[in-house]
Every structure is written in C-alpha cells, then in structure tokens.
Amino acid sequence: MSDETTASAARATAGAIGHGTLVDPRGLSARTDRAGTTRPAVVRTLAFLRKLYGLVQRYFPQFLIAGIAFAILKVYANGGLTLMGAQIKNALVLGAIYALVAIGYTMVYGIIELINFAHGDVFTLSGFYAFVIAGLSGGAIGSLATHSGIGLLLALLIIFPTTMVAAGFTGVVIERVAYRRLRDAPRLAPLITAIGVSFLLEGLMLVIFGADNRPTKLSSWITGRAVRVAGVDVNWKDIFVVATALGLMFSLGAFVRITTLGKAMRATAQDRSASLLSGINVNRTISATFFIGSALAAAGAIVYSINYDLIQWNLGYQLGIIAFTAAVLGGIGNIVGAGVGGFIIGVISVFGGQLAGGEWSNSLVFAILVIILTFRPVGLFGVDVTTRA
Amino acid sequence: MPRLGLLQRPQPVTPQAGPRGSGTSTFWIFSLGSAMLLLMSWLLPWFVRPTSSGVGYSPMDVVTSSPTGIGTILVYILAVTMLIMVLSPVLEIAYRLRKEATPRRFDTLRGIAAVIGLVSTVAVFVLARIMREEPLFGQIDSHSITDSAVWLTMAGYIIAAVTYGARQRVTHRPSLAFGAVALPFGLLLPLMFHQAPDFILWAAESLAVYMLLALGLNVVVGFAGLLDLGYAAFFAIGAYTCASLASPKHSIHLPLWVLIFLGAAVASMFGAVLGAPTLRLRGDYLAIVTLGFGEIIPDLATNNVGKLTGGPDGISSIDQPALGPIHFGTNKEWYYWSLLVVVIVVIILLRNLERSRMGRAWVALREDEVAAAATGINTTSTKLLAFAIGASISGIAGAFYGSIVTVVTPQDFNFSVSVSILSMIVLGGIGNITGVIVGSFALTFVIFWVLQNLNEWSGTLGQTINVPTLGNLNFSQYTYIVYGVTLILMMLLRPGGLIPSRARQIELKSGGEEESLAAVQGRA
Numbered sequence: 001m002s003d004e005t006t007a008s009a010a011r012a013t014a015g016a017i018g019h020g021t022l023v024d025p026r027g028l029s030a031r032t033d034r035a036g037t038t039r040p041a042v043v044r045t046l047a048f049l050r051k052l053y054g055l056v057q058r059y060f061p062q063f064l065i066a067g068i069a070f071a072i073l074k075v076y077a078n079g080g081l082t083l084m085g086a087q088i089k090n091a092l093v094l095g096a097i098y099a100l101v102a103i104g105y106t107m108v109y110g111i112i113e114l115i116n117f118a119h120g121d122v123f124t125l126s127g128f129y130a131f132v133i134a135g136l137s138g139g140a141i142g143s144l145a146t147h148s149g150i151g152l153l154l155a156l157l158i159i160f161p162t163t164m165v166a167a168g169f170t171g172v173v174i175e176r177v178a179y180r181r182l183r184d185a186p187r188l189a190p191l192i193t194a195i196g197v198s199f200l201l202e203g204l205m206l207v208i209f210g211a212d213n214r215p216t217k218l219s220s221w222i223t224g225r226a227v228r229v230a231g232v233d234v235n236w237k238d239i240f241v242v243a244t245a246l247g248l249m250f251s252l253g254a255f256v257r258i259t260t261l262g263k264a265m266r267a268t269a270q271d272r273s274a275s276l277l278s279g280i281n282v283n284r285t286i287s288a289t290f291f292i293g294s295a296l297a298a299a300g301a302i303v304y305s306i307n308y309d310l311i312q313w314n315l316g317y318q319l320g321i322i323a324f325t326a327a328v329l330g331g332i333g334n335i336v337g338a339g340v341g342g343f344i345i346g347v348i349s350v351f352g353g354q355l356a357g358g359e360w361s362n363s364l365v366f367a368i369l370v371i372i373l374t375f376r377p378v379g380l381f382g383v384d385v386t387t388r389a
Numbered sequence: 390m391p392r393l394g395l396l397q398r399p400q401p402v403t404p405q406a407g408p409r410g411s412g413t414s415t416f417w418i419f420s421l422g423s424a425m426l427l428l429m430s431w432l433l434p435w436f437v438r439p440t441s442s443g444v445g446y447s448p449m450d451v452v453t454s455s456p457t458g459i460g461t462i463l464v465y466i467l468a469v470t471m472l473i474m475v476l477s478p479v480l481e482i483a484y485r486l487r488k489e490a491t492p493r494r495f496d497t498l499r500g501i502a503a504v505i506g507l508v509s510t511v512a513v514f515v516l517a518r519i520m521r522e523e524p525l526f527g528q529i530d531s532h533s534i535t536d537s538a539v540w541l542t543m544a545g546y547i548i549a550a551v552t553y554g555a556r557q558r559v560t561h562r563p564s565l566a567f568g569a570v571a572l573p574f575g576l577l578l579p580l581m582f583h584q585a586p587d588f589i590l591w592a593a594e595s596l597a598v599y600m601l602l603a604l605g606l607n608v609v610v611g612f613a614g615l616l617d618l619g620y621a622a623f624f625a626i627g628a629y630t631c632a633s634l635a636s637p638k639h640s641i642h643l644p645l646w647v648l649i650f651l652g653a654a655v656a657s658m659f660g661a662v663l664g665a666p667t668l669r670l671r672g673d674y675l676a677i678v679t680l681g682f683g684e685i686i687p688d689l690a691t692n693n694v695g696k697l698t699g700g701p702d703g704i705s706s707i708d709q710p711a712l713g714p715i716h717f718g719t720n721k722e723w724y725y726w727s728l729l730v731v732v733i734v735v736i737i738l739l740r741n742l743e744r745s746r747m748g749r750a751w752v753a754l755r756e757d758e759v760a761a762a763a764t765g766i767n768t769t770s771t772k773l774l775a776f777a778i779g780a781s782i783s784g785i786a787g788a789f790y791g792s793i794v795t796v797v798t799p800q801d802f803n804f805s806v807s808v809s810i811l812s813m814i815v816l817g818g819i820g821n822i823t824g825v826i827v828g829s830f831a832l833t834f835v836i837f838w839v840l841q842n843l844n845e846w847s848g849t850l851g852q853t854i855n856v857p858t859l860g861n862l863n864f865s866q867y868t869y870i871v872y873g874v875t876l877i878l879m880m881l882l883r884p885g886g887l888i889p890s891r892a893r894q895i896e897l898k899s900g901g902e903e904e905s906l907a908a909v910q911g912r913a
Contacts, residue, residue: 113673114673115673115676115677178877178881181881182880182881185884187672187673188616188672188673188676189880189884190880191616191673191676192616192811192815192876192880193876193877193880193881195618195808195811195876196812196872196873196874196875196876196877196880197873197877198873199805199808199869199870199872199873199876200869200870200873200874200877201873202869202873203866203867203868203869203870203871203872203873204870206866206869207866207867207870211866317804318684321680321681321684324677328677357692359688359691359692360688360692362684362688363684363685363688363689363692366681366682366684366685366688367681367685369677369678369681370666370678370681370682370685373670373674373677373678373681374666374667374669374670374678377670377674
C-alpha cells in the first residue's frame, strides 16, 4: 500500500521537475518530457485513480461506516424516527439470517480455503427439510406449535435439532463425495466442483418441490407484538430470530474456543500438515466443520421460514452470494467477522434498498462485494489472505 | 560445476504421453459417435414419430417395406455394415481390456465397410429420391427419403471411414482429423433435421451460439487461466447492443453484419473495463468478482438504466437480417450457416492466437504469474487482452442471439448461462479448442435435444406400458442437474476434460504439489 503511494508521489515529482532525472518505472513521464509538454490528461487521470485507490484501500472501514451512517441519517431525514426504527429492525432480522449463513462460508474457507458455493443451496435444502419435518404426521408439529406456549417450545425443540442434524449430514456427505478428493488439486478445481454441487442441489429441489414459491406455514408459529418502541412494532418473531442467531453464534464461538474439536479446527485452519503431524484427525475435523456450518445454515433457514414464510428452489443462490459478501466483509476465515459482516450487510441492503429502491438492493450488495475484493480483500477484521487468494 | 546443470535438467516427457493421450480420446469419441449416429438413424422413426407425424425414414423402413431386386441387396449391405460399425466400439473395448492393440486388418476391413456403406446409402438415396425407383423399395413416400436418417447415416459412415481407415492419422493429428470430420457434419446439421419440428433448428442455432460462447470463455479460462463466472454479462452486453441498434426501441435499424462488429467492440470494451478491477486478484477471488459483475449487469438491465434496456420485459421485435434475396426470419437455417462461418473464422483466429506471442504469454501467466512478470510479460495488458478478446467473442454471439430470438430479456443472461458455458468447456477440455467444440456439442445435444424429446418419449412409453405418471415427468427441469453432474464428475474423474489439452494435463498432474507448496510458503 505504502510503496504504491510513494511510487505515485515519485512519479508526480518527476512530472513536476520535467527533466526526467528520476527513472519512471513505466516510462510515462519520460515520454512526455521528450515531447516537452506537461503530462497529458491520461497520465494525470491514472495518477489520480491510483491515489484514489490507495485512499479507498487505506480508509475502507471509515468510508463504509460513513456511508452507512449517512444512509441511516438520510432515511431518518426522509421518513422520521418510525421509518428509521422499522428499517433498523428489518436490517437486524435480515442481518441475523445472513450472519448464520455467512458463518458456514467463513468456517469452510478458513479450514480448506474453498468457497463452498453449495452452501447457499444447503440453506434452501434445509428450508425444505424443515418444511417436510413440520408437515410430518399430518402437520402434528405445526398444530402443537400453535396450540400453546409449551407446545411451541416443544415444537421448536423438535424442529431445530432434526433439521440441523439433517442439514449437517448433508454438508458432510457433500464434502466427502465432492470436495475431499480434490483437497490437494489446483485451487479452481474444487471451486468448479462446488458450483456443480450447487447446481445439482438446485436441480434436485426444482424437480422434487417444483418451481413455485412454497409457503412453509411456519410463520404462524410465533405471533404477537412484544414491545412498541418509538412507534415501531417489535414482534416476538423478530426478537426470536435475532436472539436465536446471536445465541447460536455465541455458542459456536465458545465451542471453537473451548472444546478440543474447536482447537483442532483452529489448528487445521492454521496449518493442515502440521496438525496432521501432531495427531489431529484432519478429515474428521473438516467433516465437523462442514457439519456445523451446514447446521447453522439450517438454523438460518428455519428462522427465515418462520419470518418470511416461503422457500423456493433457487432462493439460496442469491442469498448465498450475499452471505458470502458478509463473510468477505468481515474478513474471510474469521467467525466473529462473519457475524458482524452479516449484520452490516443486512443494514446496507435494507437501507440501500430504502434509499435507492428495493430493486437495487441486490446490485448494491454485489457492488460492495466487488469493491471489498478489489480494494480490501482482507475485509474489516481479517488477517492478510492476499497471498492465498 | 557443469555436472549440476545436467543433473538438474528436468526429465524428458515420454514422447507418447501427450499426443497419444489426446489422440486416443478423439478416436474413442469418433468410434462411439459413429456407432451412435448409425444406431440413431435406425431408431429415428421411433424417436421422431411420436413428436411429429409422418417424418422419419430409416433403413429399417426399407426393410419393412419388402424391397425387391437390387434394393434388397443394397439394404442388406447397409444392414451388415451398420452392424459392423455399431459393434466395433465393443470390439475396441474388448481389445482394450485385454491390453492388446486392435489388429490392423480389422481397421482396414471396417474402413472398407464404412466406405461401402456410404456408397450404398448414397445409392439408396439417389435411386429412391432422384430416379424414383420406388418398386425397388416397396411403398415409401418419396418425400420422406430426404429426411434426417439419410444424413445421419452418411455422417456416421464418414466418421467411421475416417476413424478406422485413417486410424494413425486420427491418433497423431487429432485436431486435423476432428476438423475433417466435424466440418461436413456441421454443414449438414440443419439438413439432418430438414422436416423435423422447429425446435431442432433452434437447437442447432443454440449449438452454434453456445459454441461461440464456449470458445470465448475458453480464451479467458483455458488460455489465460482466469476463472470468469460472469461471462454471461458480456453475452448480455452484445445482445443488448444488437437489440438497441436494430429494433423499434430507439428507432435505429442497423444491419446485423455491422452489429456483429459493434457488439464485439462494445463487449470487449466492457471486458477490459470490468477486467481492470480484477487484475490484482487471483484464483477464487477473481472468480467471485466476475460473478458479482455477472449479477450486476443483468440487474442494471432489469432496472432499466437510463431507459435504455426496457426493464424486465427487455427489448422485443429485433430486426432479422437479409442476405440478398434470403430473408433470415423465414429461412432460419441461414442463421446457422452464417454462425458456422463465424465459428470457423473464430476457431482459426484462436488457433493462431494460441500459438502467437500473446498465447504463450497467457500460458506463462496461467502457470506462474510472478515468473511471467519477471520474464518481462506485461501482466496487466496480457490479462486485459484475454478478458477483452473473450468478451468480444461473446459480443458476436450476443448479437446473433438477439437477432435469432428477436427478444432479449435480462433473465436470458443469468448465472446459469455462465455455468452452462463453463460446463461445456470443463466437459470438453479446458484450454483445448477441439475439446471445447466437443463439449459444447455434447451438452447442447443433451439439453436442447435429448431432454426436450424425453418428455415426448416418456409420454409415449407411459401410454404404451400403461404407466401414465411417466407422461407427467418434465425433463426440461433436469437441465440444472445435467450441468451440476457434468461439473462434479468431470472435475472428480477427468479434470482435463474429454479431450485434454496437453499443457493442461501436465499442469494438472504437477499442479497439486506446487499449490500446496505455495500454501505452506504463504503461511510460513
């Protein structure tokens, strides 16, 4: 970064002196010197762009925070406190789901450096698992959930573990079948395979469940308003979504920090061969990572269907990329970063959508993805992975 | 110490390894391909009749129509030669399993049989169609004799004759043999489905468009080693350029022949512009950035930026060109032929490009970017040129696509298009032009012909064997599964593709060690 700025400074001096005494690495100013004119507009623009690039690269978090603050204030100015509050609530709910999915991306990337393209589709598939499980035995779980408070608790205690375990095993199977053999292959081979798995899952869901939106009927489980803050209705549903996400994330953080398996995961992420040497069962650790990532995606899918009441075969594709953006924003490989990134992306997509129009919110997130990867691939809290990427 | 230099010299690659590997793949594809074509030409009446009434003629029809005299002899010659060709892959497999080379006299025999078969097909065709010697062949409708099966049979025999008659040449110069076989087949393709429903012609045009796209993506992914997941964006740019400048939307009506170049120019400009941010990125991050662009561009079109793109409905009633007295809107096969000319030109250009200074620079970049930069390759311009050239080819494809379908909408350019093109080159062989052609042909054939027909076939089968649920299956939904399974299986079992490029093959074998070494160094 810094030599970039010094280089451009040197170039600027060379142009200013106009004698060509300093050797320009690209020979641009030397050429203009021979012509005896000032630097042409193209060179100046290029220098300016370089400077801008350096600036954006260095002050990326500040720019991001300023942009988000501006958007929130702008919404406040346009629609008042109620609109702002409502949108913050929406952003938190959406962000919680993104965060849950993003953790799966970040864990897998951290441990085997693979962008698990199929993760978004594991999310969708888990939504269908939940849909099927809730519909088992004539919708008994559903009627249990709407019956009473204890019934709801029981229903949640049934649907969360079953769906998460099913999704976890799906993730493990995917890793075993599609990725394990390619672990030492060139970088792009497992990525292409992951795209293949993603398409296979989408195709299977399309064939089995059809092309239409499927109402999951889970939205009637949790109803009612919890509190009303500044004219904003905060429903139990919203609190449930955010609380579930935060609870799962904190338990995951504790798991990775405290348990032996968590330690093995961190070790494998740091250096696979060395962990193998020190007796860690690397294959099992990687399988466990896939299990946990997919299980969290399943939790995300359940809260998604509780909140939005629909699931569709290709839902996971865009949601997956958005969650991946969150993971990259937080610094890929960093679990806390993925959680924070999820909420930030939620804010960006809700407030950006409010200001620019809802149809732009996806483009906005993709633009953010491009900007982060171009300017700051390490993300907000990440370690330097540019050599690896 | 001069000895050291000798010791460090890399082991010479065994001379047979590369060319023979790719040559035998070509041989197998030819052998199976000819058998499949001949088999299809026999079975075609059963395939096509359910979908379109009365079309379809095959030698089988001649057999059932009880020919007399010379007709009988011709038909039995046909039957015997076909049986030989259909069974010969089995023979090859048997010899392969016993790890022996097929005796040369068998090759000669089969070559002669193929030529005899070709001659007798032509004879049947000429007798029945031109000389109207109907008594020879019993009751045949003279119109149907020009239909698909004749062309399929002829193509099958030509391929078989080249495969077995010139086996040495096929294994040693696979690309040349491939060109010699593919060209007549490609030229005859619309004739093969002369009287068949429109969608088969549509499949032929899609094949040509997708082949062009795959060739373009191959420049970026195969030659330069940059995984581009947003390739459909450039396709979209080409198509929208054509649509805007040849439709009532903006009341501009330029001819397609100008728009091809315009589309290519605009797309290559975008390719360079969108490629610029990715210059510092490598590997998977580059793939994701291109994916982001691939999502943003159709989004821009959906949101009707500057009222240029017509929003979600896209731009409709695009002009269809005319070439002299031939109007392409009514004679759709001319699209195919003009596309074929474009494809051939592009293939020639790309082959030259691959062997040029730039092509070698791409290979160097693909193998080791740092080393390439150290040897004086300008990595920036090399990468940008790869993006620009790849994009320009898809711009051409886009211009044609818009003109063929006469309406472009943002949904036509979503991620699945990028992935389908990627599957084609992965299936055929990344970085190998011959492989890319095979891959795009195979996948387009499955997606646009087999899957489309499976609906009808399973419906008929369901009626026949009284299982009505078979008729309710919608096989066109299986497209995603086909792409997914192709990508997974190819990457797991044969990462070099059906016809691997030689350089890539070596790279994939040694790639693992280098990569893991680099990873260790990066962490240390």
